[in-house]
Amino acid sequence: MDKLIFIVDDEPSILKLLSHWVKNQWQYKVKTFENGNDVIDHLPEEPDLILLDIMLPDIDGNEVLKRVKAYNKDIPVIMLSAQGNVGVAMESIRLGAFDYFPKPIDKNRLEPAIKNALKNYELQKKIHDLEAEVQKEYSFENIISADNKMQKVFKMITKVLDNDITVLIHGESGTGKELIARAIHYNGKRKDRPFVVVNSASIPRELLESELFGHEKGAFTGAHQRKIGKFELANGGTIFLDEIGEMEMSLQAKILRVIQQREFERVGGNEIIKTDVRIISATNRNLSEAVEQKEFREDLYYRLNSFPINVPPLRERRGDIVILIDHFLKTFNEKLGRNIKGVNKSALKLMYDYDWPGNVRELENTVERCMILCEGDNIDIETLPAHIKDSSGTSNLIYGGPLFSDTMPIIPFEKLKEEAIKHALKVTEGNIVDAAKKLNVGRATLYRLMEKYEISSKKN
Numbered sequence: 001m002d003k004l005i006f007i008v009d010d011e012p013s014i015l016k017l018l019s020h021w022v023k024n025q026w027q028y029k030v031k032t033f034e035n036g037n038d039v040i041d042h043l044p045e046e047p048d049l050i051l052l053d054i055m056l057p058d059i060d061g062n063e064v065l066k067r068v069k070a071y072n073k074d075i076p077v078i079m080l081s082a083q084g085n086v087g088v089a090m091e092s093i094r095l096g097a098f099d100y101f102p103k104p105i106d107k108n109r110l111e112p113a114i115k116n117a118l119k120n121y122e123l124q125k126k127i128h129d130l131e132a133e134v135q136k137e138y139s140f141e142n143i144i145s146a147d148n149k150m151q152k153v154f155k156m157i158t159k160v161l162d163n164d165i166t167v168l169i170h171g172e173s174g175t176g177k178e179l180i181a182r183a184i185h186y187n188g189k190r191k192d193r194p195f196v197v198v199n200s201a202s203i204p205r206e207l208l209e210s211e212l213f214g215h216e217k218g219a220f221t222g223a224h225q226r227k228i229g230k231f232e233l234a235n236g237g238t239i240f241l242d243e244i245g246e247m248e249m250s251l252q253a254k255i256l257r258v259i260q261q262r263e264f265e266r267v268g269g270n271e272i273i274k275t276d277v278r279i280i281s282a283t284n285r286n287l288s289e290a291v292e293q294k295e296f297r298e299d300l301y302y303r304l305n306s307f308p309i310n311v312p313p314l315r316e317r318r319g320d321i322v323i324l325i326d327h328f329l330k331t332f333n334e335k336l337g338r339n340i341k342g343v344n345k346s347a348l349k350l351m352y353d354y355d356w357p358g359n360v361r362e363l364e365n366t367v368e369r370c371m372i373l374c375e376g377d378n379i380d381i382e383t384l385p386a387h388i389k390d391s392s393g394t395s396n397l398i399y400g401g402p403l404f405s406d407t408m409p410i411i412p413f414e415k416l417k418e419e420a421i422k423h424a425l426k427v428t429e430g431n432i433v434d435a436a437k438k439l440n441v442g443r444a445t446l447y448r449l450m451e452k453y454e455i456s457s458k459k460n
Helices: 012-025 036-041 061-071 086-094 107-137 148-159 177-186 205-213 249-261 287-292 298-304 319-336 345-353 359-373 413-427 432-439 443-453
Strands: 004-008 029-033 049-053 077-081 099-102 167-170 195-199 238-242 278-283 307-310
Touching (some): 004 012, 004 036, 012 029, 029 036, 036 061, 049 107, 077 086, 077 107, 086 099, 148 177, 148 307, 167 177, 177 195, 177 238, 177 278, 195 205, 205 249, 319 345, 413 432, 413 443, 432 443
Parallel strands (some): 004 029, 004 049, 049 077, 167 307, 195 238, 238 278
């Protein structure tokens, strides 16, 4: 094996015996030292494990342990001692030693301890590599944009990285609100702590409270054991409350308590649980209007909206369309094993003029679809979806034609709302959440209007 193990002991016979076991029998690389200062000087060689005697001629082994941990807290250190003193052993463990062995050393116990220490260190290195990749993925450089409006968004983000002010990200579906939330977390002071996502619209209303705050065993039918909620899991880090505008009023009050008092209780429990968590939320609704309609708590709105960030839709930053297409081409060429060079002029013109109601997410999905269908080196009009080919610039289309024409009779506004709801429910196959999103209203508003117009949620 290519693992490097440092052995530190001032007794030549012990060094010779341990070196024989580690190098010749267990097949690891070995470097030996007879004092503490020498091993500290060689730490830049990055050993995978250190076998360290407590009694050394120059400095105490526990002092060496402290310096090793200061250099790299993850390097495993197994302490060795002829003293057989429990207090000494406990002090070593407290300082971060992986294990402790009295002399004479039991070879049959030492070998598995070394294997476990090396395995644990390898896992720690993989975790650090993954954390580095995550932080790289959510760096500002990976939020693709050259538009001035988005540059203002980036400037706003930099203002909140090193403080815990509550952030509310406003923007249409598909604009990348979660990506911005992750960029705030992974570039801020909590980057080494958890980032936990809760989508208020995708979790059934009756389960959302348990998802957020956890529950105790027996709290309700099916609660067979205690469950830890998202706020507990996010302790020390960030919780991202997506689609916060879809949350019911009763839960909004409990979120307000967490913000104000930094505490909550599990469902069915009495224990007060303290939490240190940063809250970032997002919505595609106009929450100020929801407050006026008594569908969102005014006090919660002002607490969440302490630092608003508005993400413009793609149609308001058309210069980014070409940049994003180029980015997605590179991404999907690698993912799909293709070598698509670009988009021809006529197809690019249609894509540029299209309004992209699904924003960046829709553009990404469209590019991937086109690349799968593309048979040449460039995406052409034939590979574009029909609704993009049939569109003309930014004109609004409905049922395949213009929304209004000069020869049409004037339709009462109430009738337009009724027909829009019926159409949304038909397109979404009766999915209330999706229909509300497409209509840009809250679920409560949609339920109220459906009741008013006597519309069923069943497929129409």
